[in-house]
Amino acid sequence: MVISRASLLFRRNSVTLEEVKTIPILDVATWLGLKLRGRSAHCFAHTPDRHPSLVFNLRRNTFKCYVCPEIRGSVIDLVMQVSKCSCKEAIKMLETYAGKPIRYRPSGPSLKRQQDASLSPEYKGMILDTLLQAAPLEKEGLRYLVGRGIDPDTALRMGVGSLRPETYQSLFRVLVSLHGRSALRRSGLTHFFLLAKEGLSFLLFPYRSGKRTHLIKARCLLTKEEADGRNIRRFVATEPAEILYNQDAVQSTSPLYLCEGEIDTLTMIQRGYAAIGIPGVNSFRDDWFKSLAGKEVILCLDNDEAWEKASEWFNAEFSRHGITHSRFSLPAGMDINQYFQQKEVCLG
Numbered sequence: 001m002v003i004s005r006a007s008l009l010f011r012r013n014s015v016t017l018e019e020v021k022t023i024p025i026l027d028v029a030t031w032l033g034l035k036l037r038g039r040s041a042h043c044f045a046h047t048p049d050r051h052p053s054l055v056f057n058l059r060r061n062t063f064k065c066y067v068c069p070e071i072r073g074s075v076i077d078l079v080m081q082v083s084k085c086s087c088k089e090a091i092k093m094l095e096t097y098a099g100k101p102i103r104y105r106p107s108g109p110s111l112k113r114q115q116d117a118s119l120s121p122e123y124k125g126m127i128l129d130t131l132l133q134a135a136p137l138e139k140e141g142l143r144y145l146v147g148r149g150i151d152p153d154t155a156l157r158m159g160v161g162s163l164r165p166e167t168y169q170s171l172f173r174v175l176v177s178l179h180g181r182s183a184l185r186r187s188g189l190t191h192f193f194l195l196a197k198e199g200l201s202f203l204l205f206p207y208r209s210g211k212r213t214h215l216i217k218a219r220c221l222l223t224k225e226e227a228d229g230r231n232i233r234r235f236v237a238t239e240p241a242e243i244l245y246n247q248d249a250v251q252s253t254s255p256l257y258l259c260e261g262e263i264d265t266l267t268m269i270q271r272g273y274a275a276i277g278i279p280g281v282n283s284f285r286d287d288w289f290k291s292l293a294g295k296e297v298i299l300c301l302d303n304d305e306a307w308e309k310a311s312e313w314f315n316a317e318f319s320r321h322g323i324t325h326s327r328f329s330l331p332a333g334m335d336i337n338q339y340f341q342q343k344e345v346c347l348g
């Protein structure tokens with residue numbers, strides 16, 4: 001039998017499941033072959049992970065990945081997730097590691113079921129709204145928008161907010177005390193730590209339909225070049241968008257201006273157009289074509305390589321769904337926001 005450090009932790013000749021969870025998590029991580037960098041490591045579940053996103057909380061003896069919402073938990077979870085095995089198999093492995101049999105006492109199936117259940121859309125919306133209400137459009141975020149020609153009134157009308165990393169972290173703690181950690185994780189709000197841990201402020205764009213907030217897209221204020229240089233994602237959402245940005249505009253009887261991203265959509269809304277936003281031409285959902293059936297759509301999409309590749313498919317799908325469409329002709333490499341900014345500067 002291998003005498004590990006863990007076997008010396010427990011005096012009795014068997015240990016309980018709760019005691020197993022107290023085996024130092026860094027020891028278990030090393031035993032599982034993770035390469036530690038202080039209290040963090042590269043995530044075993046997502047690649048590339050150039051800045052180690054897997055962090056260990058030594059006080060709680062837990063781990064979590066800032067990127068993968070499902071990668072987190074106790075020593076037992078770590079073994080299960082790294083080894084891709086069942087709870088029973090993980091306990092067997094830990095018995096070998098601890099050098100002692102583990103007395104297994106299941107910890108309440110009802111609690112487990114409660115943790116696994118997803119949040120109701122209404123409850124999730126309420127949590128997201130609480131964050132938005134506490135995230136006023138402060139100086140830094142406002143400066144970014146004004147720099148792109150977006151006026152504060154339009155931004156506020158669309159519920160745009162912004163947060164500094166330290167404000168997000170303290171708000172997060174308040175929200176945890178109100179709703180519990182598990183609910184917050186399932187709301188997707190933990191994803192913004194990805195930006196906050198880099199010390200970045202970010203804008204918040206709520207995706208709403210009717211009165212309900214479905215998701216929030218965060219955007220840090222770095223340029224594409226700066227973000228690429230630091231290997232940081234500029235956009236982080238609480239979940240992938242299932243609705244369009246400014247979805248309610250689909251009800252409009254006037255032509256719909258389909259834009260790429262929130263800034264372009266805001267650019268058109270500000271000028272009185274019924275504008276809706278998609279994340280990009282490559283992430284257009286099939287049900288969005290259905291929701292636009294019978295409408296007249298003007299495509300304000302970037303005149304770039306992505307469009308070149310997708311245009312044929314787009315045109316065919318629009319025709320198939322009976323969507324009348326035309327294209328707002330933009331100079332090569334320019335988006336609708338740049339177009340209007342340049343045009344209006346020229347006009348004086």
Ligand SMILES: [Zn+2]
Nearest residue numbers: 043046065068
């Ligand atoms: Zn991960």
